Amino acid sequence: MAKIYMDNGATTKPDSEVVSAMLPYYNEHFGNASSLHSFGQEAADALDRARQQVANLVGAQPEEIIFTSGGTESDNLALKGIAYLKKNAGKHIITSVIEHPAILNTCKNLQDDGFRVTYVPVDDQGLIDPAAVEDAITDDTILVSIMHGNNEIGTIQPIKEISKIAHDRGVLMHTDAVQSVGKIAVNVNDLDVDMLSISAHKIHGPKGVGALYVRKGTRLESLVKGGGHEFGKRAGTENIPGIVGLAKAAELAGQRLDDDASHVTKLRDAAITKILGSISESYLNGHPTQRLPNNVHLRFSYVEGESLLMLLDMKGVAVSTGSACSSKSLEPSHVLTALGIPPEQIHGSLRITFGRENTMDEVDYVVESLVGIVEKLRAMSPIAPKH
Amino acid sequence: MYSEKVMEHFSNPKNVGEIEDADGVGEVGNPTCGDMMNIYIKVKDGKLSDVKFKTFGCGAAIATSSMITELAKGKTIEEALEITRDDVAQSLDGLPPVKMHCSNLAADGLHAAIEDYKKKQGTD
Numbered sequence: 001m002a003k004i005y006m007d008n009g010a011t012t013k014p015d016s017e018v019v020s021a022m023l024p025y026y027n028e029h030f031g032n033a034s035s036l037h038s039f040g041q042e043a044a045d046a047l048d049r050a051r052q053q054v055a056n057l058v059g060a061q062p063e064e065i066i067f068t069s070g071g072t073e074s075d076n077l078a079l080k081g082i083a084y085l086k087k088n089a090g091k092h093i094i095t096s097v098i099e100h101p102a103i104l105n106t107c108k109n110l111q112d113d114g115f116r117v118t119y120v121p122v123d124d125q126g127l128i129d130p131a132a133v134e135d136a137i138t139d140d141t142i143l144v145s146i147m148h149g150n151n152e153i154g155t156i157q158p159i160k161e162i163s164k165i166a167h168d169r170g171v172l173m174h175t176d177a178v179q180s181v182g183k184i185a186v187n188v189n190d191l192d193v194d195m196l197s198i199s200a201h202k203i204h205g206p207k208g209v210g211a212l213y214v215r216k217g218t219r220l221e222s223l224v225k226g227g228g229h230e231f232g233k234r235a236g237t238e239n240i241p242g243i244v245g246l247a248k249a250a251e252l253a254g255q256r257l258d259d260d261a262s263h264v265t266k267l268r269d270a271a272i273t274k275i276l277g278s279i280s281e282s283y284l285n286g287h288p289t290q291r292l293p294n295n296v297h298l299r300f301s302y303v304e305g306e307s308l309l310m311l312l313d314m315k316g317v318a319v320s321t322g323s324a325c326s327s328k329s330l331e332p333s334h335v336l337t338a339l340g341i342p343p344e345q346i347h348g349s350l351r352i353t354f355g356r357e358n359t360m361d362e363v364d365y366v367v368e369s370l371v372g373i374v375e376k377l378r379a380m381s382p383i384a385p386k387h
Numbered sequence: 388m389y390s391e392k393v394m395e396h397f398s399n400p401k402n403v404g405e406i407e408d409a410d411g412v413g414e415v416g417n418p419t420c421g422d423m424m425n426i427y428i429k430v431k432d433g434k435l436s437d438v439k440f441k442t443f444g445c446g447a448a449i450a451t452s453s454m455i456t457e458l459a460k461g462k463t464i465e466e467a468l469e470i471t472r473d474d475v476a477q478s479l480d481g482l483p484p485v486k487m488h489c490s491n492l493a494a495d496g497l498h499a500a501i502e503d504y505k506k507k508q509g510t511d
Contacts, residue, residue, distance in 0.1 A: 304421055306445035307397075314398060323421060323445070332421070344418035344443075380403050380449065382425040382441035383418050 002316035004362050008202075008294060009151055009179065009353035010320055014245070015204040021248040022206065025241040033238050034227065043240045050247030054211050057250040058177075058196060059187035066212045066230045067243050071178040071199035073223075074212035075102040075145075077234065078174040078195040081220030082143045083110050090142040092116045096128050096157075097338045099147050100176055104334075116140070124339050125287040126155030134165045143172045148191075149180035152322060152335040152351060153286030154295025156180065163192040172218065178202055178210075182253035183292050184261060194218050198250075200242065204356075205249030209242030256356065264294040264354040267363050271296045271352060274367045279374050285336060285349060296352040297322075299336075302384035303377040304347045311373040317366050322349040344383070390480035393450040400453035402439045402460075411504030413496040422448040422489055426455065426496035430504055435459050435467055440496070447482050447490035451475050455493035464501055470494055 005013065025046060031039030033047045051062040068074045083093065095107055097119045107117045118136040122128055133144060144166040149156050159175050166173040174195040177186050181196075182203035188196055196213040200206055214220065214233065226235025253260075276282055281301040300308070305321030312319055322333030323346065336346040352366065378384040389397070406427040416423040422444035429437035438459045440452040454475050459467045472494045476482045482491060 302443065304444050304448070307449060310397065310446050342419075343421075347418070347421040380400065380441060381443040382414075382423055383443050 002362075002365060004317045004358070004365065006352045006354060006358060006362070006366065007318045007320050008355035009154075009351060011201045011207065012204045012355055013357065014201075014206055015249060015252055017252060018205055018245045018248045022241045022245040025244050029240070033240060034229070043238070046240055046244055047238055050243045053247035054198070054250045055213075057186075057254045058181065058198070058213055059189050060213050061216060063231065064188075064213055064216055066214055066233045067238060067246070068210045068212055068234055069208055069239075070210040071100075071176065071197050071202070072102040072210075074178075074197035074199070074210050075100070075176055076106050077212050077220065077223055078197060078214075079103065079106045079110065079143065079145060080223055081233070082172060082174075082195075083113075083115055084221040085219055086142040087115075090140040092118070092138055092140040092142065094118045094120060094133055094136045094141060094144045094146075094171075096120050096122060096146050098122050098126060098150055098152075098155075098335045099145070100151055100178070103145055103147065103176055120146075122155075122338050125290075126150055126153045126285075126335070126339055127287060127290065128157050128162070130158055130161045130165055133162050134169075137166070137169045137171060141169070141171050143174060145174040145176070147179075148175045148177040148186065148196075149183065149292045149295075150286070150335060151179050152333060153297045153339070154179075154292035154353075155287045156184070156290045156292060159191045159193065167192065179292060182250075182257065182260075183264075183294055185257065188213050188215070195220075198246075200246035200249055203249045203253045206242050206245040209239055209246045211246065260356045261293045263356060264358070267354045267358055267360065268293060268296055270360060271354075271363050271367065272298075274363070275370060278367060278371050282374075283345075285339065285341065292353075294354040296354075297349065298352075299341065299345045299349040300374050301345060301348060302381045303374055305349050307377055308348070308350055308370075308373060311376070312366070312369060315369045315373075317369060320351045320353075322351065323347045388483050389446055389450070390482075392478075392480040393446065393482065396450035396453040396479065397446040400440075400449055402453065402456035403441070404439045405441060406437055406439050409500075411500040411502070411507065413499030413501070413503060415492045415496045415499055416444070416448075418443055420489065421445065422492060424448065424452055424492050424496045426452070426493070426500040428459070428497075428500045428504060430464070434461060434463050436461075438497070440493075445486070445490055447486040448492065450479055451482070451491055451493035452496070454478050455497050459497050464504075467497060468501060470497060
């Protein structure tokens, strides 16, 4: 049977070059980067090189890269790190209703700690109106955190514009760029952000490692207390193999960005056109053009997403859904809800996220499979119109 | 996550469809919640001679629908009313805990169809 992975928004296959780069740091160069002997210095050198490589991918300086355990920790560090440090200057944070749970639940946590959070809405294509951010800023606002590319629907936000608004009012700007880094050109100076979250496993790197870009001069309170690692912003002996893996993935992502982006854009556009053209009452979720190049997010009336996902899996195709039935919480996707999509249609949503290894033949196979599966489920559905 | 039995009934559900001249129809669930089930029954000599379903929902919802039709077919009305949600889940070698409540509607659907049948009998 075919084995086709089209869930690259969930995680990506580590590149073989990434794995090869990591192995020596398990097998031979196991030193602690804080040790002064030669074992330690090998690790410290690797750490320095890695910091430079990750900085290169986003146009940063190496000393502006803080290694973390992943995107979630980076988001936590950005929000709580600023909130705890600036709590006497202000207690108001602005974010959006479609953020990743790493941001939303951190915000809830901060609300419990006495901070005030404004969640700006999105339009029916998932775009934030920068004016809504501007209107929400008060003298008490210390941070704006808006994601770059949405993990579900792929909508890309006008971060540069929002950063300008924040900075004009003296407010710091963070963006969760976990889904956009490595997919589109991301430059911290162009976006004019003070902090930016990165995850390794979304760019063909290993799981359990990520980074937070923190602009020079931006102070934040470390959440993990211990030694003076990562410029005092994140304690703990560095995960050298993971960090080397992230760095290699970043280097490859930078080299391949143009090729990868044009490749997945072709797959994305072909998939959208073919599916919408061959399945009645199917719709695209998110923005038609302001979207991540690898993201296809659709909904099909009268069918439920978990069933779609499982039948596709039986045909060897791995995708994901926003249906409540597939989530641990049994809550329908907060992102699709924010777009104003009715609940029964949220249940019928499907996300396909392409990676560099997918092919046009695979797109054709998925389209063909999907046509049959939707037909089968609709024939079974009591809410589908009878033919 | 799902047992082999669930996967079997999900991928090849039994007795899918409507019964045009059904003696009773049970409608349970709600598409807003993600699961909706219609159970159709045909009654002959006090027994369920035919049972079919139409379901909008997840793998568990479809599998339980398929299973209830198999469990109920040929049973007397009284026997069919004794089939519980747990019976359906057990016949499928269990359901994931999160699915026990929301997607395990098939027994309710069958009972609703029988109620509908009884009501129609009473008004005839």
